[in-house]
Amino acid sequence: MAKCKYCGAEVAIGARCTYCGSKAESWYYSGEEKKQEPKKKKALHDRVRDLFNGKIYIVKKGDCLWNIAKNLYGSGAEYYRLVKLNNIQDPNHIEVGWKLYY
Incomplete structure (x- = not known):
């Protein structure tokens, strides 16, 4: 998880923030924040x-x-x-x- 660059809420990289709706683009975050388990897709x-x-x-x-x-x-x-x-x-x-x- 990373912090949203606009509102500071917790957000997964590549996902949309539930509070402000901005997308957490991977290019914005450092290497440590990028190293997270990929989310498995649900049915x-x-x-x-x-x-x-x-x-x-x-x-x-x-x-x-x-x-x-x-x-x-x-x-x-x-x-x-x-x-x-x-x-x-x-x-x-x-x-x-x-x-x-x-």
């Missing part, structure tokens, strides 16, 4: 399970993304996370019964 179903970790919200009558985000994340302004994660084309249109990952 697709394991990566999907890790990503969603069983967190699914089913849309009910009267729901809107703002209120769902407020309940799930504590702030309605975080609705864009639901939009991005679920590939919602129109944030103003959701339907009853949709399964939203969060």
